[in-house]
Amino acid sequence: MKLVSAVIKPFKLDDVREALSDIGIQGVTVTEVKGFGRQKGHTELYRGAEYVVDFLPKVKIEVAIDDDMLEQVIEAISKTANTGKIGDGKIFVTSLEQVIRIRTGETGPDAL
Ligand SMILES: Nc1ncnc2c1ncn2[C@@H]1O[C@H](COP(=O)(O)OP(=O)(O)OP(=O)(O)O)[C@@H](O)[C@H]1O
Ligand SMILES: [Mg+2]
Numbered sequence: 001m002k003l004v005s006a007v008i009k010p011f012k013l014d015d016v017r018e019a020l021s022d023i024g025i026q027g028v029t030v031t032e033v034k035g036f037g038r039q040k041g042h043t044e045l046y047r048g049a050e051y052v053v054d055f056l057p058k059v060k061i062e063v064a065i066d067d068d069m070l071e072q073v074i075e076a077i078s079k080t081a082n083t084g085k086i087g088d089g090k091i092f093v094t095s096l097e098q099v100i101r102i103r104t105g106e107t108g109p110d111a112l
Contacts, residue, residue: 001096008089019076
């Protein structure tokens, strides 16, 4: 299993959520975060306002998936979250050791 964490522009969240449910993703965790990338200290547009601060508001999406979904998930997120402008975000992939579905006690891919 894999844990895919994507940091994206907040206004892209709805589109990404829809793209993920279109490919059959059953669960997603979303967190409001702040961060910076390579343009640290430079301005970036957010909802029409120019930010000159170091940290910009972003949204982090976490999706736990079986290995065979990885390419589809990466494609869905990168296509949908891409504006072609700086700050579009990044996708981080890590190995996921175990998942437990609390109500049923199912484990592994069955629990996703
Ligand atoms: N190396 C990193 N480690 C952890 N988080 C990162 C890293 N790079 C980017 N992020 C997160 O992703 C957000 C968006 O990054 P961003 O898209 O600006 O990256 P970038 O490398 O500067 O690319 P671009 O040149 O397209 O802006 C950041 O605000 C931060 O939250
Ligand atoms: Mg950047």
